[in-house]
Amino acid sequence: MARFSNMALDAARKNHAKKVSAVTIRVGQMTGLVPEYLQHYYPQTVAGTMLEGSRLVIEERPVLVRCACGNVYTPARDNGYACPKCGGASGKLISGREMDLVSVEIEE
Numbered sequence: 001m002a003r004f005s006n007m008a009l010d011a012a013r014k015n016h017a018k019k020v021s022a023v024t025i026r027v028g029q030m031t032g033l034v035p036e037y038l039q040h041y042y043p044q045t046v047a048g049t050m051l052e053g054s055r056l057v058i059e060e061r062p063v064l065v066r067c068a069c070g071n072v073y074t075p076a077r078d079n080g081y082a083c084p085k086c087g088g089a090s091g092k093l094i095s096g097r098e099m100d101l102v103s104v105e106i107e108e
């Protein structure tokens with residue numbers, strides 16, 4: 001959480017903001033970060049900064065793997081996280097680990 005608020009504060013400072021109205025972040029489902037918790041702890045994390053009172057918007061990203069066969073899928077425990085098309089297990093993770101700041105909305 002502190003990581004996101006620091007990124008948002010940096011961005012706000014670079015834009016010479018005085019107050020921020022909304023912060024949008026992107027969080028992959030593999031990060032273990034739970035959006036509800038982030039929402040819950042956000043107000044106290046940003047209290048006393050120029051982010052205080054801003055809205056936190058969370059874009060959740062699903063876990064996606066691209067297989068060598070070209071298939072993109074969400075790994076499932078049922079089949080050992082293998083590719084449902086070819087059975088391959090050497091896919092590359094292309095989504096799900098995101099912890100990014102997407103945008104900071106500045107109050108005029």
Ligand SMILES: [Zn+2]
Pocket residue numbers: 067068069070071083084085086087088
């Ligand atoms: Zn495959």
